[in-house]
Amino acid sequence: MPRERLYLFDTTLRDGAQTNGVDFTLHDKLAVAALLDDLGVDYIEGGYPGANPVDTELFGRDRSLRATFTAFGMTRRPGRSTANDPGLAALLDACADAICYVAKTWDYHVRVALETTLEDNLASIRDSVRAAKAKHREVLLDCEHFFDGYKANPDYALACAKAAHEEGARWVVLCDTNGGTLPHEVEAIVKAVTAVVPGDHVGIHAHNDTEQAVANSLAAVRAGARHIQGTLNGIGERCGNANLVSLIGNLKLKPEYSGSFEIGVTDDKLAHLTRVSRSLDEILNRAGNRHAPYVGDSAFATKAGIHASAILKDPATYEHVRPEAVGNRRKLLVSDQAGRSNVLAELERVGIAVERDDPRVARLLDVVKEREAVGYAYEAADASFELLARRMLGKVPQYFDVTRFDVNVEHRVNAIGERVTVSMAVVKVTVGDDKLISAAEGNGPVNALDLALRKDLGKYQTYIKGLNLTDYRVRILNAGTEAVTRVLIESEDENGERWTTIGVSPNIIDASFQALMDSIVYKLVKSGAPA
Numbered sequence: 001m002p003r004e005r006l007y008l009f010d011t012t013l014r015d016g017a018q019t020n021g022v023d024f025t026l027h028d029k030l031a032v033a034a035l036l037d038d039l040g041v042d043y044i045e046g047g048y049p050g051a052n053p054v055d056t057e058l059f060g061r062d063r064s065l066r067a068t069f070t071a072f073g074m075t076r077r078p079g080r081s082t083a084n085d086p087g088l089a090a091l092l093d094a095c096a097d098a099i100c101y102v103a104k105t106w107d108y109h110v111r112v113a114l115e116t117t118l119e120d121n122l123a124s125i126r127d128s129v130r131a132a133k134a135k136h137r138e139v140l141l142d143c144e145h146f147f148d149g150y151k152a153n154p155d156y157a158l159a160c161a162k163a164a165h166e167e168g169a170r171w172v173v174l175c176d177t178n179g180g181t182l183p184h185e186v187e188a189i190v191k192a193v194t195a196v197v198p199g200d201h202v203g204i205h206a207h208n209d210t211e212q213a214v215a216n217s218l219a220a221v222r223a224g225a226r227h228i229q230g231t232l233n234g235i236g237e238r239c240g241n242a243n244l245v246s247l248i249g250n251l252k253l254k255p256e257y258s259g260s261f262e263i264g265v266t267d268d269k270l271a272h273l274t275r276v277s278r279s280l281d282e283i284l285n286r287a288g289n290r291h292a293p294y295v296g297d298s299a300f301a302t303k304a305g306i307h308a309s310a311i312l313k314d315p316a317t318y319e320h321v322r323p324e325a326v327g328n329r330r331k332l333l334v335s336d337q338a339g340r341s342n343v344l345a346e347l348e349r350v351g352i353a354v355e356r357d358d359p360r361v362a363r364l365l366d367v368v369k370e371r372e373a374v375g376y377a378y379e380a381a382d383a384s385f386e387l388l389a390r391r392m393l394g395k396v397p398q399y400f401d402v403t404r405f406d407v408n409v410e411h412r413v414n415a416i417g418e419r420v421t422v423s424m425a426v427v428k429v430t431v432g433d434d435k436l437i438s439a440a441e442g443n444g445p446v447n448a449l450d451l452a453l454r455k456d457l458g459k460y461q462t463y464i465k466g467l468n469l470t471d472y473r474v475r476i477l478n479a480g481t482e483a484v485t486r487v488l489i490e491s492e493d494e495n496g497e498r499w500t501t502i503g504v505s506p507n508i509i510d511a512s513f514q515a516l517m518d519s520i521v522y523k524l525v526k527s528g529a530p531a
């Protein structure tokens, strides 16, 4: 039997951007859009053209996405014509494939918030859909407060949905704006809507205020809706939006859904789900939720005892799906046997050959555990793990020695009376018999240290010429009783190869120094520099 098509609509860049502490730059938005496009999401809502400079620039030109790139905005304002509404004009002029309008569908909100009549609100919906159709855009209507509106005045809420559909809106999206509706209510109300608007034109937009946004989205699908809106990792204001990552896992891997429905995410792309989820956290510079279903670090982590030994015999005993399906990894904690296989797997991945029963593997495992306990995260820092492993297996030359460094930050008034902060670093290095001193000024202490370190490494200088620092991330951790700083540095070489190194210390300069050193040494190892 052919499966029905379900459409996924991502609003990470619009509704997700409402999250406390989330502030996407244009660069971030394009990076997230690229992730979503590659994953196979059908619609990407980029933002609200005309509302802020980033969104206006985002929609200033064609972004050549495979997905339907969607602009968000309000229907025409009460008492105005569509031709005389600047907000609507910005939306209609945006370089977008589709326009998603938001309109009020709760009679109480129409009267109190919009201060207009129920009839004028219906006319605004009709006019706005028509105006976008005239511009050859695909049209969606987000029905704000639909579920609360339906409970208060079902006829009016349905009339709004019907008006949009009759004018040719591709999707009428039912929004649980306050996020308080329960799954059985969603199912019943969506069913009532599909009696007036066909289900393959009905969508769901759920918020997570009762921790049921994913369940509500699936309940809507059961009742006939064929379009789901959500965000990566469920970001969004208050408690967030429906988590598209969990939804994709469920829709692809639970036979009840995968047997009846097809989505734009292929099995191959599903294996990138974990990477996509973690990439968003990286862009937001925040720690991922370890316990996130499907993609969290702990989603397939089992702690010792009978579970672990059963998993070693047959993983299906304690796992609801295979971690590889979503690009995640099985993790067995505590058990030395399992930790050893993890380390062996990592060594194999970075290309270090070692005998299974080599006692140094057990020592390496101990060191990794000790270091992770104080804040190191080797999963995020492949290059540092590889160096640690190579050192413990006795294979990294002592190329050079930084005998001393000094970093100075000075705040003063300059010659023309401006207050400036100047950073300078001096580094003393021994390379073979040569003793070298380099100094550099930078736009901050870490930048100055980086420049001074890489200024003169004597005979190794040619190897690190093409080395560039491409990202620098700092996180304050509470490891044990005191706060420590974890620094992750991403570097790139002249061949476009990238790697990440890590440093952990109570002192941010020291943590940065460790990560910078690892990056340079890693590059020398990789280039086969002679000892």
Ligand SMILES: [Zn+2]
Binding pocket: 015, 177, 205, 207, 241
């Ligand atoms: Zn919303």
